Amino acid sequence: MILGTGIDLLKISRVKKVHDKYGELFEKKILSEDEIKKKTKISLTANKLAKFFATKEAFVKALGSGFTKNISFKDISLKNKLNGKPYIILSDRVQKYLYKKTPRGYKPIINISISDEKDYVVSNVIISFLKK
Template sequence: MIVGIGTDLCDIRRIQQTLDRKTLRFAEKVLGPNELLVFQQRLAKVPARGVRYLATRFAAKEAFSKAIGLGMRMPMTWRRCEILNAPSGRPEIRLHDELADWFAQHQWKAHVTVTDEVDHALAFVVVETL
């Protein structure tokens, strides 16, 4: 049974502007440790790919926070929710600390998809009962 659906559309240009103003502090605030490694690798190879990665993760976390009904309040935080790719390339949500415990208590499962095109990143999350 579906318990929540969330979506978010992010303007990649705004993410770039924020990075330009706040340097990498913005990425460090939004991304968890595993995501940060991927971001830094992509940014070093092709800067635009790094920015797109950050934008899709930002959108996915916003969508996830809507799907679980918390928004960005405890136990939901930017860094406790990571969107990482499975070996197949499929994005997956990995939760940490209090957020992982809270989510497990509800016995929910989350599905996420992300995409980006030119100036926008889009994420869609469905949360269902196990």
Template sequence: MIHGIGTDICDVRRIQATFERQGERFAHKVLSDAEFAVWQKRSARWPQRGVRFLATRFSAKEAFSKAIGLGMRMPMTWRHCEITNLPSGQPVIVLHGELKTWFEAQGLRAHVTVTDETDYAASFVVVERD
């Protein structure tokens, strides 16, 4: 049974502007430690690719927060929600801390997809109840 659906579209230029103002502090706020390591590698090779990575993660976490019905309030936090990829490339949501505990207690399961183009990143999340 579907518990919730969330979608988000993010202007990559807005993420770029925020990053230019706040620097790595913004990336640390939004990304988990594992995501931050990926972001650093991508940014080192091609800075714009790093910005798009940051935008897709921002978008996916916003969509997830909408799908679970909490928005950005506890136990939902940027860093407790991680978007990673399976070896096939499929994006998946990995939760940590209080958010993971809450999510599992609700009997929920999430599916995510992300995409980006030059100026926009978009995400769609479906959360099911077991």
């Protein structure tokens, strides 16, 4: 059973332009606290920032909420498993919202795919439910 699917296509040069202009203010708007703490360990290129942005946009589209209902970029953390597979961690507020949409006896599954080519990043998120 699928709750929703979201996709976001983003031009990396657009993100670079905004980041060059606003710097840390832009980072603080789109990165979670955990992502901000870890930014010293990773190089925040425009490509990486675009992946964060696009994946979070795709997630709220799949959730069906958009950035409303008090959901912000900061409520969603993008991470990678050791094999590179992306996954997200949600704030308590977004988890509660997702669980309200989850049918009884099911658990939510979030699948993410991120790809980039030249000056573009695309992220696709599918939220589905698996019987417990």
